[in-house]
Amino acid sequence: MLTLQVDWNQLAEIEELQAYFQTDFQGFQNLVEEYIAKFEQFGQEELNKLAYLRVLEVTNGCTQWGFRRQDEESLSVEDTRQCMKLVMGFIKNKKVYFPSKGTIVFAPEVEDFIENGREMYCNAFKKNVPGMKREYYASSTAQFIVYGAKNLKLAMDCVKQDYEYLFSTYYIQRGRNYIAPYLASIF
Secondary structure, eight states: OOOSOBOHHHHTTSHHHHHHHHHOHHHHHHHHHHHHHHHHTTOHHHHHHHHHHHHHHHHHHHHHHHHHHTOTTOOOHHHHHHHHHHHHHHHHHTEEEETTTEEEEOOHHHHHHHHHHHHHHIIIIISOOTTHHHHHHHHHHHHHHHHHHHHHHHHHHHHHHHHHHHHHHHHHHHHHHHHHHHHHTBO
């Protein structure tokens, strides 16, 4: 059971969540809470491991979007592809490797969750399936909440330590900045 408190009004101020809260505040909150209940069934050890994958996903997402927008700080085509290959490989193999930690292996039920998350992302952002972006953001928000600030900060530090050379200092910080408002809404 979730022991953290969530400031739902503060969550509703996060740019990518605003429309969902404005359209149906209670409905979106309920959806996030449903995902929280699903994720809590994994147990703390698996949630701790998933935090590392989530931070890599966010950092890679910031890197990929920066490239697509042609941000001044965007990485080269080759480096952007290398970031994507690394993280997509972790997602496809359901194993995450950190030079300082070794290989993180997930329980079979968590492997299914990782695959379902990949499918949800593809349906939401690549296939544009109606309603899937709302589902994706509810799931993503729930993940930040259940992983918790402490575990996400440990994961962010590890990603910085082990993969800053790949993503760059700029995109490591962009990933941190993306996660920060979620962490600020839980206590």
